[in-house]
């Protein structure tokens with residue numbers, strides 16, 4: 651079935667965000683549209699979903715390929731109204747919420763490659779891109795939470811550049827996936843996450859740790875031109891990856907890129 655508003659709403663019943671959802675055939679990127687609506691005052695719970703994006707974006711300036719008919723490209727506006735430093739765990743919270751949504755709609759639970767990739771085995775199922783806007787007071791004025799999930803692709807449908815590294819929910823579940831049902835579960839999970847975002851931080855991170863496949867693995871950290879090797883020990887209370895480097899030093903990693911040695915060829 652095509653992605654459509656009525657079907658998503660029917661799955662949501664009387665959900666508080668039922669009337670603040672928009673579905674588009676094509677946008678450049680739902681995150682940009684969400685940021686511009688947030689700037690104009692759109693409330694928390696504004697949800698934008700596209701069947702296709704012409705300029706889908708991922709972290710670190712990467713492209714997120716977003717073809718028609720096969721994926722869900724969804725952005726939500728949140729209004730956390732707190733200092734941005736209290737939102738360090740937001741990407742992790744969204745990750746755990748998306749694992750819940752995929753499990754409920756598709757019957758399997760993906761893992762999370764720290765911080766923002768949904769994965770199944772060695773392949774990427776989707777990604778998360780969180781962007782904050784600040785108010786003049788320095789508080790977060792809005793958070794735009796963007797999620798892309800590969801739903802209906804067969805292996806041959808993926809662009810050659812990512813074919814070895816990507817998977818879809820249908821490939822994993824071995825059955826047809828209803829994108830409208832998955833979108834509804836994503837919206838439910840985001841709302842639940844939003845209601846306890848600041849009060850339930852430690853519980854969220856505990857759930858994230860259980861889903862995070864990076865913990866315990868030998869990893870490489872790429873920052874600019876520098877590569878360091880170590881072991882991922884934990885995810886700390888800010889959502890940073892705690893790494894023991896080869897020289898024995900233990901330190902949190904907040905930025906840069908982490909690859910798991912011998913696995914996950916989609917990041918060099």
Ligand code: BTN
Pocket residue numbers: 678679680681682703705706707708709710712714722723724725766767776777778779796797798799
């Ligand atoms: C990543 O893999 O680095 C993150 C990908 C995030 C993709 C989603 S799709 C909806 C929203 N719009 C975008 O342009 N990006 C996010």
